[in-house]
Amino acid sequence: SQTIHQWPATLVQPVGSPLSLECTVEGTSNPNLYWYRQAAGRGLQLLFYSVGIGQISSEVPQNLSASRPQDRQFILSSKKLLLSDSGFYLCAWSEVGLNTEAFFGQGTRLTVV
């Protein structure tokens, strides 16, 4: 069966520090991968999605970036965090093709102080 791992679960980082959140998927090949951000009490904001290794689409311009160095690994990064980067970050995957469910990781609660 397929599983998705996202870590860390919580993170407190000072303003200006770098960020690296990692997500890996097991049990499937060539998945679509996604990074979402969710501000407190708000909806899901799609940040990046990837349909293959090295293929990243950015939905929202900001100081975050994403990379997919391996088929089932998706990394969210920042060189310098801002206070406004605080939020709940969710990685998700889905199978390639139409009408498929998205499966979410456990999420990372990031607090920038």
Added chain:
Amino acid sequence: GENVEQHPSTLSVQEGDSAVIKCTYSDSASNYFPWYKQELGKRPQLIIDIRSNVGEKKDQRIAVTLNKTAKHFSLHITETQPEDSAVYFCAADDSNYQLIWGAGTKLIIKP
């Protein structure tokens, strides 16, 4: 591109009563409409979905209806229980098979 609107943003119902959450979408080519439930501090999880060739789908106390002509779909929860309290998200797929999400509905079940 696809746009999904969800209403209401907050819904408070008495335990045992029914709850209805509605979503509208803009792209008539959309074919897949899932509903996710997100409990506080946890990940969203699929609770029910419907595809464009079906008008209604039911799973115990939850049901989803789809009106393709009017481009709206709704989540119905009957006999609500305290554990139904959560944020619910609707979504619709776009032409690239990506999910476009509604803004979410916070459902509060009053004892």
